[in-house]
Amino acid sequence: MLTLVPSAEQQTIKLFVSDMTCASCVRRVEKAIEKVPGVSRAAVNLATEKADVTFAGTADAAAVAAAVRKAGYGVAEDVLEFPVEGMTCASCINRVEKALKAIPGVIDATANLAQERARVRFFKGAVSFEDIAAAIERTGYKAISGATAILAEEDRRAADAGILRRDLVIAALLTAPLFVMEMGAHAFPAFGHFIHETLGMQTSRVIQFVLATLVLAGPGQRFFRKGVPSLLRLAPDMNSLVVIGTLAAWSFSTVATFTPALLPGGAANVYFEAASVIVTLILAGRYLEARAKGRTGEAIRHLAGLRAKSARVLRDGKAEDVPLESVVPGDIVLVRPGERVPVDGEVTEGSSYIDESMISGEPMPVARKPGDSVTGGTVNTTGSLTFRATRVGADTVLSQIIRMVEDAQAAKLPIQALVDRVTQWFVPAVMAVALLTFGIWVTLGPSPALAHALVNAVAVLIIACPCAMGLATPTSIITGTGRAAELGVLFRQGTALQTLEATDIVAVDKTGTLTLGHPTLTEIIPAEGFSRGEVLALVAAAEVHSEHPIAVAIHEAAVREGAELPAAGGFAAISGQGISAIVEGRKVQAGSVGFLDSLGLDPSVFAADADRLAAQGASPLYAAIDGRLAALFAVTDPVKPTTKEAVAALKALGIEVAMITGDNRRTAEAVAAKLGISKVMAEVLPDGKVAAVKALSVDGAKKVAFVGDGINDAPALAAANTGIAIGTGTDVAFESADIVLMSGDMRGVAIGIALSRATMRNIRQNLFWAFGYNVALIPVAAGFLYPAFGMQLSPALAAGAMALSSVFVVSNALRLKRFRLPFHKGDLA
The missing domain is CATH 3.30.70.100 (Alpha-Beta Plaits)
Incomplete structure (x- = not known):
């Protein structure tokens, strides 16, 4: 603090x-x-x-x-995320961020208009929420504490939308008769004559004054509450533009109504309807925008809704329902059929089938028995289970997923830098253009020059409100990352949305990524002088100490065949090559052909068999006992059923697929041929994967995404332009990755790339609309078309166009919710 x-x-x-x-x-x-x-x-x-x-x-x-x-x-660093009230446009974002970054101890800060939230990264202990709230308050906005926000943010948004709806209805009811009286008289001369005959011009103007004043003082006061203090601080925002525009129209009309002699001849016109219609249309736009923005966060709300509300826990030998927050690691939790698993844990009693589709995307429930893990938020479908809680609260898988999605949605993409630079000076520039417009029309405009100058200056102020600019990027990010989460693709880093789009090559680790990662021993060919059972028992005993998938496959095969495994000592592992151990006094060594060469052994006796097995996609493993070549083992790791479709989908997207593996070249090329992968980098040691990724990038000329699942993949994940971790892999891989695929399905890579492209395309559409709209319509509002065509843009029409621009941007972003998979739906439908 x-x-x-x-x-x-x-x-x-x-x-x-x-x-x-x-x-x-x-x-x-x-x-x-x-x-x-x-x-x-x-x-x-x-x-x-x-x-x-x-x-x-x-x-x-x-x-x-x-x-x-x-x-x-x-x-130590810390991160704080919280709602901010009062932000309405891109210039608000810049002010909040500037105020936060100025706090001593703050490393970085971003504000998000679509979420109405700010995120601050700071040195732990150097900054408190009170410091942050005070800094934000000095800029005219309000920070809401995290404790309040977690419980009340949805209620607050709903209440804000309700107040907007109420103010809109009041404004519309007051504006309607005013609009009819003034514009009806212009459109239908007979109606205007009727008004003048019955009410009289002065009475009509007084009634309009009363109605317009009620609109500005009632529903319109929200703009004055924010806009006037911003003007006084010399930091005008969108509200300031509305205040100046409506106040100018109202003030001019009030003078024309009660003291017309103060105005030049012919200029005593009234624009009460413009002031009222501006407020009404902007309120309508904000209400529609609020409703649309609420839909962008549906993914987070859906994920949060997967949490159980309570848990049935054994306390003092009795089962009792307790709030989810009361569950601690080590608690024994009971789950009945049809209930959600409340927290992560390990099954101790019972067996059942669990619907884990929220994690894996697979619709078929999976069997769970004692010793298996269960995940909070999944659904127990059949039997009753008892499990020991292992991870609770923020540590559960579901909480981590929600946190990843929130982090990605709060991100600011590199493309946003241009928006920030423009919007920093946009509002002051608009005010300058409005002032210049007023001066030109007063000096050079037709009679009544003052009236023309006022209309055009107000139209410029209203048409250029930068709401759409501030919403263009964050709404697309929120919707895109939310849709990705629904499809099992978690963007840990929001910036990966932009980097993934530019991917030229997807480099894939073979074991556990393209394949199931559970190799099976399919064949043993003993050398002369050795028996199959003898070699299997000795090698399996030595491999007990290794965690390599091939070692596990050999050990599992020995257990299935009932082999007695003696104790092994002196175990040593040579990374990426093989192992060595002493079993019953005999030296056992097993590994690749390169490992055998390093031992001075000639494996050529197995050359024909090794070629045959490699052509079938099996991985050959050689064993030596007491310095003599003993056997050739064939281990096959089946390709995942969806891998071929995933590779085809990537190629259809124009992405080159490369395989990086430690397997021998024949085996790797056999697997690659089955999958349609043309580029293979085989016999790559774990510490060579980074070099392989860099080689594929051709000195940075090509953008590479690396997909892996193991500890030895972490450096490559970090070295690639985009690192993608398979969700069934290790925590180390997750921490090094930009994107996590919750299931082991490689099709998620194609989903991520296609969705990244769709999101970036959507962002560019929004930015084009937001910037193009202002570039095109500010000159029109300033009256550039009047000399040639006699056309002027009414301030009321300017307000409607401005409101519609924001609604368009948010609605366009919501189209990402309808994103379709870049392949046949299959299990991910």
């Missing part, structure tokens, strides 16, 4: 420092901090892992963090 000490010239910040182990660490950190310019005192506490840093002037948390990290220690 940022703490100001009594002296006005000093500031103190607190940071959390990690990796300290002793008093000497403390001193090193203190010395490093004291060297930072402006630091007058540093006190580091090993027990609390906190550093209290006092500055003689303005605090610079970033400089302190850099010094601590340079000294070899870590500085």
Whole structure:
């Protein structure tokens, strides 16, 4: 938390420092901090892992963090996300972000107009929510605390939409007679004559004054509450444009009604209907926009709705229903047929079939028995289960999925940088154009020049409100990532939406990605002097200590055949090549052909069999016992049923598919041929996958996405332009990836690329509409067409066009909800 000490010239910040182990660490950190310019005192506490840093002037948390990290220690970071009330346009986003980034200790901050939320990354301990709320409040907006937001955000949005609807109805009821009286008289001279004969011109104008004043003071006051303070702070926003425009029209009309002598001859016209219609149409646009924006977040609401509300837990030998928040790891949880599994856990009793379609996308329930894991949010279909809770709250798979989707939806894509630069100066520029328009028309316009100048200047102010610009990108991101989550593709990094679109090559690890990842021993060919059973028992005993899939396959085959496995000692694994162990006093070695070469053994006796097996897609493994070639093992890892369709879908999208594998070339090429993959990089050791990815990129000329599932894939996932982890893989792979496929289905890669392209196309359409609309209509509103065609854009029409632009952008983004799969639906329908 940022703490100001009594002296006005000093500031103190607190940071959390990690990796300290002793008093000497403390001193090193203190010395490093004291060297930072402006630091007058540093006190580091090993027990609390906190550093209290006092500055003689303005605090610079970033400089302190850099010094601590340079000294070899870590500085903890934190992220806070919360709703912000009052943001209405792109310029609001810029102001909120600028205010947040100015807080000492804040690393980065983004605001999202579509979600009406802000996300702040800061040095843990250096910033509190109170600091953030105060900074936002100074800009004229309001931050809502996370605790309140979690429970009340949906209610708040619903209440806001209700208030908008009420204000719209009131404004419409007051504006309708005003519009009929003024515009009806222009459209139908007979009706105008009737009004003048019955009410009289002055009475008609007074009635219009009353109605327009009620609209501005009632439903329209929301614009004044936000717009006037923004003007006073010299930071005008969209509300400020509406305030200036409507107030100018109302003020001019009021003078024309009650003191017409103050105006030049022929200029005493009234525009009360313009002021009222502007407010009514903008309220209509905001109401439709609010309803549409509510639909963009349906994916998150759907995921959150999968959570169980309570859990049946054994407490003191009795089963009782408790709130989900009360479940802790180690609790014994009971799930009856038809109930949702409340938290993640491991089955201890019973057996059942679980519908895991929310995770895997597979419609068929899967069997679960003691020892198997269950996931919170899935549905127990048949039998009763008892399981031990292992992960609860924010640690469950479902919570992590929701967090990934939220993180992606809060992201700001590189394409947004252009929007930010433009909108930073957009509103002031519009006000300048409106002022210039007014000056030109007053000076050079036809009589009554003042009336023409007012109409055109107000039209410019209203037509150029930048609401659509602020919504163009975030609404598409929210809808696109939400649709992706529904299809089992989780964007961990929102920026991956843009990088994935440009993918030229998809590089794929074979085992566990293209294949099932559960190899099976299919054949053993013993060498002369060795028996099949003897070799199997010795090699399986040695492979017990290895976690390699081929080792597991050999061990499982030995267990199935009832072989007795003696104890093994002296185990050693040579990464990517083979293993060595001592079994019953005999030296057992097993591995690739390259491993055999390194041992000085000649495997040519098995050459014909090895070629035959490799051609069938099997992986050959050689065994040596006591320094003699003993056997050839054939292990086959079946290709996943959907892999061929996935490869075909990628090729249809114009993507080249490359296989990177540690298998020998014959085996790899046999698998690739079955799948239609033309580029194969075989016999690649784990630490060579990064080099393989870089080679495919041709020095950055091509964009590469790497797909993998194992620990040894993590470096390649990080090195690729886009890393895609298979959801059935390891946590390490997830952390290194930009995208996670929740099921092991490679078709998710095609879904991700196709959806990325659709989302980016949608964003460009929105930006084109938002920018193009302003570029095209500001000159029209300014009156450029009047000299040639006698055309003027009414402020009321300008308000309608402005409101419709925002509705169009949001509605266009919602089309992504109808995104169709780039292949036959199959199991993912």
